[in-house]
Amino acid sequence: MSIDLEKILRPTDTPLPEYPPKYMTLAGGEQLVIRQVTREEIPEILPHVEPLMHVERDFYDIVASRVYAELLGYYTYRVQDEYVLAAQIDGELVAVVNGRMANKDVGISYHTLALRRGLRVGAHAFAAKMEYHLDILGQKEVLIVAESPIGFRRWMIEYKLEKRFHVPHELGGCPSWSLTRELYDAARDTLIVGRRPVPEQLLKKAQQAILPPTDPPRPPVDLLAATRSLYDSTATALLEQRKKLGGLRDA
Amino acid sequence: MRDVYVAGIGITSFTRLEYPLVEIAAYPGLMAMRESGIKSIDQLYVANMGAARVNHQSGLASAVVDNLSLTPAGAETIENGPASGASAIKQGFLAVASGMHDTVMVIGAERMREVNNLEATDFVATLTHPMAEYIYGVTLPSLAGMFARLYMEKYGVTSRHLAMVAVKNHKHAMDNFYAHLHEEITLEGILDSPDASTNNPIVADPLRYYDMCPVSDGGACLILTTADLAKKTGKPMVRLAGVGQATDTHAVHDRKDPTDLLAVREAAKKSFAMAGVKPADVHVAELHDAFTILEIVESEEAGFFERGQGHVALQEGYTRIGGKLPINPSGGLKAKGHPVGATGVGQAHEIVLQLWSEAGKRQVKNAKVGFTCNFGGFGNNVVCLTFIREG
Amino acid sequence: MERNIYAYKCKRCGHVQYPYRTICRNCHENDHNEFDIVPLPKKGKLLTFTHLFNPPSDFSTVFLSLGIVELEDGSRITGQLSIERPTIGMHVRANVEVVRKDEYNQYYGMVFYEA
Numbered sequence: 001m002s003i004d005l006e007k008i009l010r011p012t013d014t015p016l017p018e019y020p021p022k023y024m025t026l027a028g029g030e031q032l033v034i035r036q037v038t039r040e041e042i043p044e045i046l047p048h049v050e051p052l053m054h055v056e057r058d059f060y061d062i063v064a065s066r067v068y069a070e071l072l073g074y075y076t077y078r079v080q081d082e083y084v085l086a087a088q089i090d091g092e093l094v095a096v097v098n099g100r101m102a103n104k105d106v107g108i109s110y111h112t113l114a115l116r117r118g119l120r121v122g123a124h125a126f127a128a129k130m131e132y133h134l135d136i137l138g139q140k141e142v143l144i145v146a147e148s149p150i151g152f153r154r155w156m157i158e159y160k161l162e163k164r165f166h167v168p169h170e171l172g173g174c175p176s177w178s179l180t181r182e183l184y185d186a187a188r189d190t191l192i193v194g195r196r197p198v199p200e201q202l203l204k205k206a207q208q209a210i211l212p213p214t215d216p217p218r219p220p221v222d223l224l225a226a227t228r229s230l231y232d233s234t235a236t237a238l239l240e241q242r243k244k245l246g247g248l249r250d251a
Numbered sequence: 252m253r254d255v256y257v258a259g260i261g262i263t264s265f266t267r268l269e270y271p272l273v274e275i276a277a278y279p280g281l282m283a284m285r286e287s288g289i290k291s292i293d294q295l296y297v298a299n300m301g302a303a304r305v306n307h308q309s310g311l312a313s314a315v316v317d318n319l320s321l322t323p324a325g326a327e328t329i330e331n332g333p334a335s336g337a338s339a340i341k342q343g344f345l346a347v348a349s350g351m352h353d354t355v356m357v358i359g360a361e362r363m364r365e366v367n368n369l370e371a372t373d374f375v376a377t378l379t380h381p382m383a384e385y386i387y388g389v390t391l392p393s394l395a396g397m398f399a400r401l402y403m404e405k406y407g408v409t410s411r412h413l414a415m416v417a418v419k420n421h422k423h424a425m426d427n428f429y430a431h432l433h434e435e436i437t438l439e440g441i442l443d444s445p446d447a448s449t450n451n452p453i454v455a456d457p458l459r460y461y462d463m464c465p466v467s468d469g470g471a472c473l474i475l476t477t478a479d480l481a482k483k484t485g486k487p488m489v490r491l492a493g494v495g496q497a498t499d500t501h502a503v504h505d506r507k508d509p510t511d512l513l514a515v516r517e518a519a520k521k522s523f524a525m526a527g528v529k530p531a532d533v534h535v536a537e538l539h540d541a542f543t544i545l546e547i548v549e550s551e552e553a554g555f556f557e558r559g560q561g562h563v564a565l566q567e568g569y570t571r572i573g574g575k576l577p578i579n580p581s582g583g584l585k586a587k588g589h590p591v592g593a594t595g596v597g598q599a600h601e602i603v604l605q606l607w608s609e610a611g612k613r614q615v616k617n618a619k620v621g622f623t624c625n626f627g628g629f630g631n632n633v634v635c636l637t638f639i640r641e642g
Numbered sequence: 643m644e645r646n647i648y649a650y651k652c653k654r655c656g657h658v659q660y661p662y663r664t665i666c667r668n669c670h671e672n673d674h675n676e677f678d679i680v681p682l683p684k685k686g687k688l689l690t691f692t693h694l695f696n697p698p699s700d701f702s703t704v705f706l707s708l709g710i711v712e713l714e715d716g717s718r719i720t721g722q723l724s725i726e727r728p729t730i731g732m733h734v735r736a737n738v739e740v741v742r743k744d745e746y747n748q749y750y751g752m753v754f755y756e757a
């Protein structure tokens with residue numbers, strides 16, 4: 001009986017071609033490998049996403065929470081046509097991106113989460129995701145929203161995305177932006193980089209194990225800061241601060 | 252004039268700080284007082300460039316003096332663009348040297364990341380000539396780009412040399428807990444690999460992303476006092492021996508030779524003359540490398556190297572820790588960070604730490620004479636300081 | 643209408659300065675501060691330049707080309723470039739155009755073209 005119910009709950013996935021792994025050199029000389037991860041690997045990723053749910057800066061908390069839910073959704077067959085790419089340096093997990101195919105022509109970009117800062121790994125992982133939709137799946141456009149100002153700078157501004165404001169995005173119904181084929185082609189030389197095939201050793205190392213991030217974003221040191229700062233555009237410490245203050249009620 | 256000594260120092264991380272500007276200023280003050288055992292001061296100078304505009308706060312010094320419960324000491328805010336820090340130290344120096352005050356606290360503090368990058372760049376661009384530069388869209392990076400192009404053409408400096416400055420300073424910053432950037436970069440990653448132009452895109456041709464300092468928040472403090480009072484702190488005696496300042500034309504195009512940093516030359520000369528030392532006597536220097544090209548040119552203008560030889564010295568490893576004259580052991584503005592108004596005090600903080608032999612892994616051996624160069628505007632207002640350890 | 647950018651010629655020593663200064667940089671005359679207003683020439687030679695890829699937010703272009711030009715009379719000016727491949731030392735000619743707009747004002751300045 002329960003087996004049958006599970007059948008109803010599960011969407012039927014369209015078979016999607018695999019994302020061919022690629023690699024590139026980062027500013028520090030490290031080799032970054034970006035590859036698609038399998039459903040079985042998701043439990044290896046979740047523990048590294050979870051701590052970021054409590055990082056109340058740069059909107060890591062909301063993005064990590066949503067990524068966690070989406071990865072779980074993928075693992076437990078609750079999202080249709082989803083895929084997850086991971087970026088790794090020497091096996092260490094440094095970025096996660098995901099998305100799904102809405103229909104043959106339209107891709108939906110879900111999230112980009114960088115677990116190591118300052119090396120553009122998030123930007124590279126996002127670029128790989130766009131490559132997957134447009135080059136590998138052969139879709140016409142990808143719908144994108146940003147949840148953070150950094151995201152907005154990285155995607156909307158760097159790629160000069162087109163507005164599709166009449167289309168509510170799957171993520172909270174926010175107005176969508178679109179990466180069309182023309183925009184993608186224009187960005188090809190500058191933003192979409194990387195080489196294939198990945199040298200065997202490098203790929204093996206990446207596939208062997210998803211190692212924990214060595215220097216992940218951490219929560220702000222001073223959780224009460226926002227209460228003392230009149231103009232704080234950094235979106236710091238709203239929940240934790242309330243916990244800490246205890247008695248403070250919503251106004 | 253009385254001799255002026257350093258009694259205490261303090262600093263915050265130069266990064267994005269998520270607490271109010273007043274506390275960014277107060278925290279290093281607290282550190283410096285704790286360390287030196289000083290509980291009261293006669294006068295406070297707070298260096299800051301953008302509080303009124305960026306943080307909606309004016310009269311910063313009055314707020315800080317109260318926050319540190321140092322009232323009724325005198326307090327003034329000093330604004331001299333990105334050279335505010337060294338200018339405030341100069342004021343502190345004058346106050347003690349003249350005999351007017353015995354103990355003066357100098358703080359530099361800035362909180363620029365409260366606004367987005369474009370706004371921060373625009374705020375700094377208001378330093379340029381309003382009619383002859385600003386209206387064209389000129390920003391500091393673009394002035395640096397034009398300067399670099401001409402200089403590189405003239406002296407055979409290449410992007411590779413500039414990248415070496417960045418690699419060196421990023422490496423130095425790895426050992427500086429308070430530095431903004433803790434990422435080692437390599438020439439391969441930012442110049443040679445097929446992905447380098449994406450990792451390190453051109454920002455103001457020929458300057459690239461890694462040729463520019465980050466936008467930072469941060470604060471630093473220096474307590475200046477007389478010889479007698481400084482002795483009581485038990486720290487090695489470090490004297491602020493030379494202070495030199497010079498200016499140049501407001502519009503960069505107006506300079507006879509646009510690759511000249513005349514104001515650096517003059518300010519350094521004055522500072523050395525007052526301290527009674529020569530450039531060759533200096534053991535460690537903090538230069539204003541808001542753009543990598545500036546470290547090279549300033550090292551020449553300050554008199555450490557011949558004109559056109561700065562990049563050669565760099566290439567030969569002369570200027571890294573372990574070299575003959577380490578430049579920017581803290582990571583410099585490039586990697587330690589550049590909270591504009593605080594930078595000059597931050598540079599002095601590093602030099603004092605070095606002269607005290609307390610710089611840990613990045614310690615320059617036997618450093619006795621240290622030098623800082625703090626740049627306001629694009630080279631139009633420069634303050635140079637010389638510190639000497641006695642005994 | 644032909645527009646110009648004006649320089650200030652010292653009535654005592656004849657030194658031409660741009661931008662404006664209250665006291666002449668050459669003779670430092672301070673009994674009076676009188677200047678003849680003279681239009682800057684529009685031909686010159688490019689001293690240096692840059693392409694700025696993060697122009698201020700009110701510019702809608704991908705990049706902004708800026709340069710310093712030495713004009714025929716020896717004075718110097720910073721301006722925008724409308725030249726695809728600028729090189730140091732190239733001859734340029736200027737046109738005075740709107741170089742920046744904000745909500746209420748427009749600002750005129752020199753835009754340089756290949757001569």
Ligand SMILES: CC(C)(COP(=O)(O)OP(=O)(O)OC[C@H]1O[C@@H](n2cnc3c(N)ncnc32)[C@H](O)[C@@H]1OP(=O)(O)O)[C@@H](O)C(=O)NCCC(=O)NCCS
Pocket residue numbers: 058059060063064110111112113114115116117118119120121122123124145146147148150151154267368465
């Ligand atoms: C958006 C994101 C994916 C971009 O990743 P990225 O391309 O690797 O870039 P980084 O995050 O390292 O750098 C972005 C900015 O943060 C700054 N930064 C770098 N290291 C930092 C650090 N340790 N702490 C804080 N900021 C840092 C960088 O200087 C850069 O600013 P700049 O553009 O002014 O130079 C990543 O910031 C992230 O995961 N953010 C949280 C989740 C999010 O917002 N996702 C996008 C929503 S759709």
Ligand SMILES: [Zn+2]
Pocket residue numbers: 652653654655656657666667668669670671
């Ligand atoms: Zn005159």
